[in-house]
Amino acid sequence: AQSVAQPEDQVNVAEGNPLTVKCTYSVSGNPYLFWYVQYPNRGLQFLLKYITGDNLVKGSYGFEAEFNKSQTSFHLKKPSALVSDSALYFCAFGMDTGRRALTFGSGTRLQVQP
Amino acid sequence: DTGVSQDPRHKITKRGQNVTFRCDPISEHNRLYWYRQTLGQGPEFLTYFQNEAQLEKSRLLSDRFSAERPKGSFSTLEIQRTEQGDSAMYLCASSPGGDGDTQYFGPGTRLTVL
Numbered sequence: 690a691q692s693v694a695q696p697e698d699q700v701n702v703a704e705g706n707p708l709t710v711k712c713t714y715s716v717s718g719n720p721y722l723f724w725y726v727q728y729p730n731r732g733l734q735f736l737l738k739y740i741t742g743d744n745l746v747k748g749s750y751g752f753e754a755e756f757n758k759s760q761t762s763f764h765l766k767k768p769s770a771l772v773s774d775s776a777l778y779f780c781a782f783g784m785d786t787g788r789r790a791l792t793f794g795s796g797t798r799l800q801v802q803p
Numbered sequence: 804d805t806g807v808s809q810d811p812r813h814k815i816t817k818r819g820q821n822v823t824f825r826c827d828p829i830s831e832h833n834r835l836y837w838y839r840q841t842l843g844q845g846p847e848f849l850t851y852f853q854n855e856a857q858l859e860k861s862r863l864l865s866d867r868f869s870a871e872r873p874k875g876s877f878s879t880l881e882i883q884r885t886e887q888g889d890s891a892m893y894l895c896a897s898s899p900g901g902d903g904d905t906q907y908f909g910p911g912t913r914l915t916v917l
Contacts, residue, residue, distance in 0.1 A: 723905070731910055732908040732909050734908070735905050735908075740902070740903040781845070783903065785903070788859065789836070789851050790848035791836075791906060795845050
């Protein structure tokens with residue numbers, strides 16, 4: 690079955706330090722890859738996506754992600770974490786074969802300590 | 804661009820009752836999606852509309868669930884004879900169309916079945 694995995698339930702980082710939230714995928718074909726963030730009792734907010742082209746994708750709020758086809762990964766990164774980045778982060782994939790549903794990972798909770 | 808809106812934000816019902824949720828997508832978005840999210844999990848796809856046509860349905864969408872988008876604008880999701888297992892956050896998203904288009908999510912409707 691095609692899937693996306695977020696191996697860490699929680700990531701803790703100190704404010705000002707770089708952060709990485711990991712995502713790997715197991716998909717045949719050419720996936721589109723997305724990162725969303727969810728704050729408490731809120732819907733999901735789009736951060737960035739990879740469709741094709743440059744493997745380094747820049748998104749909202751200073752986040753970026755690198756598509757690595759050989760390692761089937763799409764890790765989310767930020768050079769300097771803020772306390773306000775503390776939230777639940779979801780990786781997801783869609784396909785170019787006509788199916789429009791997104792398949793989400795189980796989420797990673799990011800805690801940024803002041 | 805006022806974003807995706809959902810109504811109600813919270814619904815508490817007794818087992819066996821019917822409930823209906825409404826989603827208003829971003830104007831001019833012709834694609835609309837419903838997802839369900841349970842605590843600690845990523846959203847799971849339920850169904851997808853292109854304009855008024857329902858083009859994809861997940862196996863999660865049992866025969867107690869029905870969704871409509873009668874004029875290709877707002878959509879409703881009805882759950883008949885609710886069960887405690889239906890308790891979840893129901894998320895609606897819309898997208899403008901095209902390969903790899905971004906899905907923008909509403910704030911969700913939290914359903915609690917007693």
